[in-house]
Amino acid sequence: MNGDLDALRARLAELGARHARRAASRAPQAAPIGTSTEETPFGPVAVREEWFAEDDAPATEALARCLGLEPTALESPLYLDTETTGLSGGSGVVAFLIGLAWRDGDGIRLAQYFLQDLDQEPALLWAVGQRVSRAGCLVTYNGRTFDWPLLQTRLVMRRVRPAWSVAFHLDLLPIARRIFRPRLPDCALQTIEQAVLDLHRHEDLPGWMIPGRYFAWLRGAGPDAMEPIFAHNRQDVLSMARLVDRLDALLANGASLHPLDRFSRARFLQARGFDGEAIGEYRYLWDSDAMPGTQRGAVGLRLARLLRRQGRWHEAKEVLDECWRTQCYPYPAAIELAKLLEHQARDPAGALRVVAEALNLLTMAVIRDDRWRVDLEQRRHRLDVRVRRASRGRLALTG
Amino acid sequence: MSVDVVLDRLLGQAEFRRSLTLDHTIPARAARFADFPAALDHRIARALGGRGITRLYTHQAESVARALQGRDVVVVTPTASGKTLCYNLPVLQTVLAEPDARALYLFPTKALAQDQLAELHGLVGGLGADIKTYTYDGDTPVSARQAIRQAGHIVVTNPDMLHTGVLPHHTRWVKLFANLRYVVIDELHAYRGVFGSHLANVLRRLWRVCAFYDSHPIVICCSATIANPRELAERLTGRPMTLIDDNGAPAGPKRLLFYNPPVLNRELGIRRSSTLESQRIAEAFLRGGVQTILFGRSRLQVEILLSYLQQALANRLGDHRAIRGYRGGYLPLQRREIEHGLRDGTVRGVVSTNALELGIDIGHLDAAILCGYPGTIASAWQQIGRAGRRREAAAAVYVASSRPIDQYLVNHPEYFLGRDPEQGLIDPNNLLILSAHLQAATFELPLPQRESFGEAPVAELLRILEEDGAVHLAGDAWHWSADAFPAEGVSLRSANADNVVIVDVTRGARVVGEMDQFSAPVFLHEEAIYLHEGLQYHVDRLDWEEKKAYVRPVKVDYYTDANLAVSIKVLQTLKSSRTQQIPVHHGEVRVIALPTIFKKIRFHTYENVGSGPISLPEQQLHTTAFWMEVPPEVASQFSRAALQGGLQGLANVLTQVACLFLMCDPRDLGAYAETRAPHTGTPTVFVYERYPGGVGMSARLLETAAAVLRAGQQLVSDCGCETGCPSCVGPALEVGEEGKAVTLRLLEMAALTLVA
Numbered sequence A: 001m002n003g004d005l006d007a008l009r010a011r012l013a014e015l016g017a018r019h020a021r022r023a024a025s026r027a028p029q030a031a032p033i034g035t036s037t038e039e040t041p042f043g044p045v046a047v048r049e050e051w052f053a054e055d056d057a058p059a060t061e062a063l064a065r066c067l068g069l070e071p072t073a074l075e076s077p078l079y080l081d082t083e084t085t086g087l088s089g090g091s092g093v094v095a096f097l098i099g100l101a102w103r104d105g106d107g108i109r110l111a112q113y114f115l116q117d118l119d120q121e122p123a124l125l126w127a128v129g130q131r132v133s134r135a136g137c138l139v140t141y142n143g144r145t146f147d148w149p150l151l152q153t154r155l156v157m158r159r160v161r162p163a164w165s166v167a168f169h170l171d172l173l174p175i176a177r178r179i180f181r182p183r184l185p186d187c188a189l190q191t192i193e194q195a196v197l198d199l200h201r202h203e204d205l206p207g208w209m210i211p212g213r214y215f216a217w218l219r220g221a222g223p224d225a226m227e228p229i230f231a232h233n234r235q236d237v238l239s240m241a242r243l244v245d246r247l248d249a250l251l252a253n254g255a256s257l258h259p260l261d262r263f264s265r266a267r268f269l270q271a272r273g274f275d276g277e278a279i280g281e282y283r284y285l286w287d288s289d290a291m292p293g294t295q296r297g298a299v300g301l302r303l304a305r306l307l308r309r310q311g312r313w314h315e316a317k318e319v320l321d322e323c324w325r326t327q328c329y330p331y332p333a334a335i336e337l338a339k340l341l342e343h344q345a346r347d348p349a350g351a352l353r354v355v356a357e358a359l360n361l362l363t364m365a366v367i368r369d370d371r372w373r374v375d376l377e378q379r380r381h382r383l384d385v386r387v388r389r390a391s392r393g394r395l396a397l398t399g
Numbered sequence B: 001m002s003v004d005v006v007l008d009r010l011l012g013q014a015e016f017r018r019s020l021t022l023d024h025t026i027p028a029r030a031a032r033f034a035d036f037p038a039a040l041d042h043r044i045a046r047a048l049g050g051r052g053i054t055r056l057y058t059h060q061a062e063s064v065a066r067a068l069q070g071r072d073v074v075v076v077t078p079t080a081s082g083k084t085l086c087y088n089l090p091v092l093q094t095v096l097a098e099p100d101a102r103a104l105y106l107f108p109t110k111a112l113a114q115d116q117l118a119e120l121h122g123l124v125g126g127l128g129a130d131i132k133t134y135t136y137d138g139d140t141p142v143s144a145r146q147a148i149r150q151a152g153h154i155v156v157t158n159p160d161m162l163h164t165g166v167l168p169h170h171t172r173w174v175k176l177f178a179n180l181r182y183v184v185i186d187e188l189h190a191y192r193g194v195f196g197s198h199l200a201n202v203l204r205r206l207w208r209v210c211a212f213y214d215s216h217p218i219v220i221c222c223s224a225t226i227a228n229p230r231e232l233a234e235r236l237t238g239r240p241m242t243l244i245d246d247n248g249a250p251a252g253p254k255r256l257l258f259y260n261p262p263v264l265n266r267e268l269g270i271r272r273s274s275t276l277e278s279q280r281i282a283e284a285f286l287r288g289g290v291q292t293i294l295f296g297r298s299r300l301q302v303e304i305l306l307s308y309l310q311q312a313l314a315n316r317l318g319d320h321r322a323i324r325g326y327r328g329g330y331l332p333l334q335r336r337e338i339e340h341g342l343r344d345g346t347v348r349g350v351v352s353t354n355a356l357e358l359g360i361d362i363g364h365l366d367a368a369i370l371c372g373y374p375g376t377i378a379s380a381w382q383q384i385g386r387a388g389r390r391r392e393a394a395a396a397v398y399v400a401s402s403r404p405i406d407q408y409l410v411n412h413p414e415y416f417l418g419r420d421p422e423q424g425l426i427d428p429n430n431l432l433i434l435s436a437h438l439q440a441a442t443f444e445l446p447l448p449q450r451e452s453f454g455e456a457p458v459a460e461l462l463r464i465l466e467e468d469g470a471v472h473l474a475g476d477a478w479h480w481s482a483d484a485f486p487a488e489g490v491s492l493r494s495a496n497a498d499n500v501v502i503v504d505v506t507r508g509a510r511v512v513g514e515m516d517q518f519s520a521p522v523f524l525h526e527e528a529i530y531l532h533e534g535l536q537y538h539v540d541r542l543d544w545e546e547k548k549a550y551v552r553p554v555k556v557d558y559y560t561d562a563n564l565a566v567s568i569k570v571l572q573t574l575k576s577s578r579t580q581q582i583p584v585h586h587g588e589v590r591v592i593a594l595p596t597i598f599k600k601i602r603f604h605t606y607e608n609v610g611s612g613p614i615s616l617p618e619q620q621l622h623t624t625a626f627w628m629e630v631p632p633e634v635a636s637q638f639s640r641a642a643l644q645g646g647l648q649g650l651a652n653v654l655t656q657v658a659c660l661f662l663m664c665d666p667r668d669l670g671a672y673a674e675t676r677a678p679h680t681g682t683p684t685v686f687v688y689e690r691y692p693g694g695v696g697m698s699a700r701l702l703e704t705a706a707a708v709l710r711a712g713q714q715l716v717s718d719c720g721c722e723t724g725c726p727s728c729v730g731p732a733l734e735v736g737e738e739g740k741a742v743t744l745r746l747l748e749m750a751a752l753t754l755v756a
Helices: A002-015 A061-066 A118-134 A147-157 A172-180 A189-197 A207-218 A227-252 A259-271 A275-288 A293-309 A313-326 A330-344 A348-364 A370-398 B003-011 B014-018 B042-050 B058-068 B083-097 B110-125 B142-151 B159-178 B193-212 B229-237 B274-287 B299-312 B332-344 B377-384 B404-411 B413-417 B431-444 B458-467 B640-662 B697-703 B705-718 B739-755
Strands: A036-040 A043-053 A077-084 A095-104 A107-114 A137-140 A169-171 B020-026 B073-076 B102-106 B133-135 B154-157 B180-185 B218-223 B242-244 B254-259 B263-265 B292-295 B323-326 B349-352 B367-371 B394-399 B471-474 B477-480 B500-504 B510-515 B529-532 B535-543 B548-554 B558-577 B584-602 B608-613 B619-629 B669-674 B684-689
Touching: A002 B431, A002 B458, A002 B619, A036 A118, A043 A118, A043 A227, A061 A227, A077 A118, A077 A147, A077 A207, A077 A227, A095 A118, A095 A147, A095 A227, A107 A118, A107 A227, A118 A147, A118 B471, A118 B477, A137 A227, A147 B159, A169 A172, A172 A189, A172 A227, A172 A259, A189 A227, A207 A227, A207 B471, A227 A259, A259 A275, A259 A293, A275 A293, A293 A313, A293 A330, A313 A330, A330 A348, A330 A370, A348 A370, B003 B014, B003 B274, B003 B394, B014 B020, B020 B413, B042 B083, B058 B073, B058 B083, B058 B218, B058 B242, B073 B083, B073 B229, B083 B102, B083 B110, B083 B180, B083 B218, B102 B159, B110 B133, B110 B154, B142 B159, B154 B159, B159 B180, B159 B193, B159 B431, B180 B229, B193 B229, B193 B431, B218 B229, B254 B404, B274 B292, B274 B299, B274 B349, B274 B367, B274 B394, B299 B323, B299 B349, B323 B332, B367 B377, B377 B394, B404 B413, B404 B640, B404 B705, B431 B458, B431 B477, B458 B471, B500 B535, B529 B548, B529 B558, B558 B619, B558 B669, B558 B697, B584 B684, B584 B697, B619 B697, B640 B669, B640 B684, B640 B697, B640 B705, B640 B739, B684 B697, B697 B705, B705 B739
Parallel strands: A077 A137, A137 A169, B073 B218, B073 B242, B102 B154, B102 B180, B133 B154, B180 B218, B254 B394, B292 B349, B292 B367, B323 B349, B367 B394, B500 B548
Antiparallel strands: A036 A043, A043 A107, A077 A095, A095 A107, B020 B254, B471 B477, B500 B510, B529 B535, B535 B548, B558 B584, B584 B608, B584 B619, B619 B684, B669 B684
């Protein structure tokens, strides 16, 4: 038998197959330190449970309101984060560590389910499924694109039916992205931790090393080999709870935020339909002079549009006049101002003047911005016709 | 003017007449019809009626009936015999009855998939039912993919996409796999050699995934005419197939001419250019107003032929758009326009690569001209099949080039007209290929210990993969356990992941092509002149570690020729055919090649204008080979030098002729002659496969040795040259003055003994 194996190995090598023989053979694996065994109908699964005192449950009302949910909808969240055997996806990628956390008494309970070996997956999925299905809402970070589809794949692979359902899945990444992306280089959870939660990890295992560590475990690495991954996962899950609290607070009140984040927050509120609050925030940013040049223009433009939509066009005109005068973000401001002059102020001649000036400016500009040129030219043409027709009408009346 | 008038005119020229080796009329064939199957959904019958189809051809009816009975079928379909109905009807019938049913169509190229989709849309449109048909390939927008996975009744894709984009993500395709009723494999004959061996393994993976979702699809294959369609289909799918080859489609009479360009220099075996002769003949047909297709063998040749014909006929046809080119690289919209022009007659002539020999609908033309042999007889018949309407007469002219295969065929039309000798060969159990797909399979679904995968020592392979850290045994199943996506590193079309990539440094580091690691030292050593699509490139640098050759286009009057010190070691003789005089064998060999020096040789004069050393590592290839020994009593009849030349000539002839039987390209084979082979001590000629482990060609070469050797003998004896030329054994410069005679003598002896 060994002879056959050697012959086959030699043959594969002859054919040019790559072969990297590894020394470690498989050893019986003791459970990682601190885990206990949970029995399921599909056999045992290892889990490590911890409890952390935390005085107050995170507030979620503002978050729920922003998402158009009942104020209590996010009250008992289940946080979930997975560590997987690969990052590229596909049916061969397994979630080998699933961290769950929920409010428990005066603190937060963390349960990390771990696959001691790949054939224990049905038990792990069953145990996690029990918790997920009971949860009022599931909270993840990038879970909509990564963790959840991956878990769905695992359920199909293990023929778990019916598939899990959750009342509401709150993925924090899109919200964090809306608010912090303009200021941060990326929105990875660890970037957010540092910049927003003021949390700094020490000796954290980089994500790309995780699959390799787990494969080493499967090949018999010692019982503490998994410790850095458990720690990494624990931090991810706990950070999510902190982030929920923080997001809720800053959605309730943006006063403490960096002006750029505050602008992002206002845009987010506007996108969710909270026009009144958005106007207040834009107005504050506009008046406070905290924003740098172009950004201030963008604030003014949004403010003016919202005001106009609410019928407050005189206020809108003031803002646009200043935008245009100070030449911050000039072309969109000119277009916006022209619209307002034409339709609300009934002053097509004034509108035409603004458009013509903007086009002049554009012709002289070093960087030709064609996005605006087409709009401005069409507008000028239309206004031109309108103004001429109006003046003919006047002539006819007077003549 | 009709085809006959043009033919009469051409045949009126004495030289044209003298150059013909065949003037054969394929008689008209009447249509044979069968009624629609009784069970056929009335909506399908009505939709077909709307397109003027009220009955089916017999082969269509039989395919439909068999498939609906649940049989796996392979249909042999000549050009324009309505093959798509053979699979579309059972599929649509099933989907109409069960709206959840799904079908997967495989085409070898994206372009072909698009064409078939257009046709399918036409048919589905007339049904008044909501049947969704989509292509799913690398060009499919990401935004559309989700909908296709969920809702597509018929998903049209290619083997590569199935391999990397569908199977590894099968959980996203639950709807498709759980309800998969049909798998259609069109252009079956394209799946031979390495590509076919890969596809056979992709299908093994597909069947595993289907079994997981408890579906058992029926397979319908369509193939051009080859000698072994059923065998190829069975080896490819791993299932018993029902063969349907009784073609009921009609055809008008067709005149088939073989034209061998006149000899310019008999001693050197030089003939008039087949390109120029093809142009001339095509021009005659086009001038006569006959709608004509001219097939060239490369993109470059197509462009040359096209520009010549457009110039020559500019005044005559007025609109330069009346003659068009057609090849890969044209935009889809442009192609559709040309196809449409051909169907409605506004395009009078088209010059094409083999892109138009496949199932693209361009209607029926009056004349087809083949400039050179397209590489397989199946292709040649597909190309000839482009000419021929249902009733009127049509003509096809094959113009031979000076390559050995062309010369053999043009002189042996009976071979061409007789029973098709070509075999589509694959080896689904090639260890290297199988092992790659075994990994992908384990990624897709854990592999229970008792499960098999093809005919391979699966248990042992998995043990080795375990050592690599690629798989892990848990419970009683093997699980994928590496942070890699195993399908990604495996290309279905090229030999190895370790190919040398050829980069043109002058055009923003554009990749020009790839070459396998074994051939690269010969063609891509530094200072080599590398030819690609008719262009010359100078190799500036070869980075062997990174497997990259950096080239730039040049125009020089020489080519380079690398000297290769080759040795072949027989590892295991698997099968022998012992005859009295010439023993032939098949087995495993190791080919060791060490490039030594290269020479720069001027075109036409063959002067040596420079040389240099090549310092690259020795290359080893473990593969399968066919070899023939020359026993001492035969060898002793010749001088050592004569024998050496004769063996070399034999090696050259065998590689060329073997391709006729193996349906492969001469580049897929290597040949080597040794006056004293180490393992036998006798003079030996080897023909080996250039893919590690081989894909079954050398085994078949042993089985068909008698016919191959006879064909070789005919090729050499028919050739009018005196002492060898590139059209037979190779130039005398290579094989020596006596080479041709000795080759012929060896072939005669071998052929004789084997026949007896």
